[in-house]
Amino acid sequence: MSRQHIAVIGSGISGMAAGYYLSQHHDITLFEAADRLGGHTATIDVALDGRDYAIDTGFIVFNDWTYPHFQALLAELGVQSQPTEMSFSVHERAYDFEYNGHTLGSLFAQRRNLIRPRFYRMLADILRFNRTAVRDLERGRLDAALTLGDYLDAGGYGEDFRHRYLLPMGAAIWSASIRDLMDFPLTFFVRFFKNHGLLSISHRPQWRTLVGGSRAYIPALTAPYAEGIRLQSPVEGIRRHADGVEISSRHGVERFDQVVMACHADQALALLEDASDSEQAILGAMPYQDNEVVLHTDTRLLPKRPRxxxxxNYRIDGRGESARVSVTYDMNIxxxxxxxxxxxVTLNDSASIDPRQILGRFSYAHPCFTLAGQAAQARHGEISGVARRTHFCGAYWRNGFHEDGVWSARRVAMALGDTPRPADESSDTCAEAGSVTETPA
Known part of the structure; x- marks a missing residue:
C-alpha cells in the first residue's frame, strides 16, 4: 500500500498505539483535545512534605496472562514494569463488617468473622459460583441472552455473596454501579473472570505496574510520529468523501487519506457529520458513563482495620438502592x-473525603457493557475499514482495558496492511472475549 496521510483522533492507548503501528509506513497526524497525551493513562506528580511522587489515577495495572499485546509492546519499547499485589477488600460501615480476600489471615482480619455463620455461607457461595460458572462456560451452558443478574437469581446465590463479594468486585473492575453489574452480559462476565483467574482460589496471574507510573511508556510509543501530534486540538467535525476525509479543527479544514477514530464510541458518533445508519446504530449501542476520581491521603476510606x-477496597454505606458504594485503590500497595x-485513589465518593487531604480531582469516562453493546461489538466489520476511509479503534470494542486498546489498534493497522499478525496471537487468553475489558483503563 502506498504511503498515506492518516489522521488519528484521540490519544488514549488505542490512538497512541495506532499511530505507532501506522507510522512505520504512513504519515500520522494525531489530534488530542486535552493538553496532554494518554487519556486514562494519567500519572499525577505530587510533592508532599519535601518528597516527590508519581501517582497513577487512571490505568494502573496489567497482568502476565491476558495482556500479551501490551506486554509485547512494552518489551519492544524497553519499558520496565514491576510485580504488584492484587488484593481485594470489602467493608460495610453500618455493620462493622470487613474482610480482605488476599490471604487466610486477611480474610479473617475482622476476627468476629470466624464465628459468623453467614460469613461461611458467603464463602460457600463463592466456591460454588467459581466451580459452577467455569463448568457452565466450558460446557457451553451459558445462555448468551442472559444477564449476570439472571444467572444469580436462577442459582439462588445469597445476598452477602452478591453485595459483599461478586458485584463489588465487578463494579471495581469496570468502574460500574451494582445495578450496572446485574445487567452485564452473562457470558462476557464469566469468560472475563475465568480468563483473569478470578474464578480460582490459587491459580491466578501475576499483576504488574509500570516503574515510575503508567505514563512511562508514552514517550517511546509516540516518538516515531511526535512531529505530527497536536495537543489542545479538539476535532469539530468529520466528513468523508470518495477521495479523502475532511477534518475540521482549530487548524482549519484539512484533508487526509484515512481517519482512525480512536476516541470513545459516543464521541466518534458526535464528530461524524455524515454518519451512516449502521454507524449510528452500532456506535450508539455502546454508551459511556463518567466517573469522578479523587487522589487523596484520607485513610478513612480504607477498612477500619489496617490488616x-x-x-x-470496596466500601458500602447503607442498603438497597440508596446505598453509597465506592472503591478506593491503595496506591502504596x-x-x-x-x-x-x-x-x-477513590471513585465516586468525594463527599466522604476530608477536603484538606485531597491532592487532585479528575473525571474519566468508562464504557457501559450491555447485551445490546455486546451485539454491537460483533458488528465492527460492518463500519470499520469497509468504505468511507474510516476506521474505528478503541478498548470499548472488547473488554475496555489497555490490552484491548492495543489489540484494537493492531486490528486497524492490519486492516490497512501494515502490521503482521504476531506469532503469539494464539496465546491471547482474551481472544474469546474479543468477539464481544483494571481497574480503570
Missing part, C-alpha cells in the same frame, strides 16, 4: 511506594 487494607503517607 484488611488491600489494593482495591499497587505502585510499591515507600512513603509516610498512604496515597489513595
Amino acid at each position: 484488611a487494607w488491600a489494593s482495591w 499497587l505502585q510499591r511506594l515507600a512513603a509516610p503517607h498512604t496515597f489513595c
Whole structure:
C-alpha cells in the first residue's frame, strides 16, 4: 500500500498505539483535545512534605496472562514494569463488617468473622459460583441472552455473596454501579473472570505496574510520529468523501487519506457529520458513563482495620438502592511506594473525603457493557475499514482495558496492511472475549 496521510483522533492507548503501528509506513497526524497525551493513562506528580511522587489515577495495572499485546509492546519499547499485589477488600460501615480476600489471615482480619455463620455461607457461595460458572462456560451452558443478574437469581446465590463479594468486585473492575453489574452480559462476565483467574482460589496471574507510573511508556510509543501530534486540538467535525476525509479543527479544514477514530464510541458518533445508519446504530449501542476520581491521603476510606487494607477496597454505606458504594485503590500497595503517607485513589465518593487531604480531582469516562453493546461489538466489520476511509479503534470494542486498546489498534493497522499478525496471537487468553475489558483503563 502506498504511503498515506492518516489522521488519528484521540490519544488514549488505542490512538497512541495506532499511530505507532501506522507510522512505520504512513504519515500520522494525531489530534488530542486535552493538553496532554494518554487519556486514562494519567500519572499525577505530587510533592508532599519535601518528597516527590508519581501517582497513577487512571490505568494502573496489567497482568502476565491476558495482556500479551501490551506486554509485547512494552518489551519492544524497553519499558520496565514491576510485580504488584492484587488484593481485594470489602467493608460495610453500618455493620462493622470487613474482610480482605488476599490471604487466610486477611480474610479473617475482622476476627468476629470466624464465628459468623453467614460469613461461611458467603464463602460457600463463592466456591460454588467459581466451580459452577467455569463448568457452565466450558460446557457451553451459558445462555448468551442472559444477564449476570439472571444467572444469580436462577442459582439462588445469597445476598452477602452478591453485595459483599461478586458485584463489588465487578463494579471495581469496570468502574460500574451494582445495578450496572446485574445487567452485564452473562457470558462476557464469566469468560472475563475465568480468563483473569478470578474464578480460582490459587491459580491466578501475576499483576504488574509500570516503574515510575503508567505514563512511562508514552514517550517511546509516540516518538516515531511526535512531529505530527497536536495537543489542545479538539476535532469539530468529520466528513468523508470518495477521495479523502475532511477534518475540521482549530487548524482549519484539512484533508487526509484515512481517519482512525480512536476516541470513545459516543464521541466518534458526535464528530461524524455524515454518519451512516449502521454507524449510528452500532456506535450508539455502546454508551459511556463518567466517573469522578479523587487522589487523596484520607485513610478513612480504607477498612477500619489496617490488616484488611488491600489494593482495591470496596466500601458500602447503607442498603438497597440508596446505598453509597465506592472503591478506593491503595496506591502504596499497587505502585510499591515507600512513603509516610498512604496515597489513595477513590471513585465516586468525594463527599466522604476530608477536603484538606485531597491532592487532585479528575473525571474519566468508562464504557457501559450491555447485551445490546455486546451485539454491537460483533458488528465492527460492518463500519470499520469497509468504505468511507474510516476506521474505528478503541478498548470499548472488547473488554475496555489497555490490552484491548492495543489489540484494537493492531486490528486497524492490519486492516490497512501494515502490521503482521504476531506469532503469539494464539496465546491471547482474551481472544474469546474479543468477539464481544483494571481497574480503570
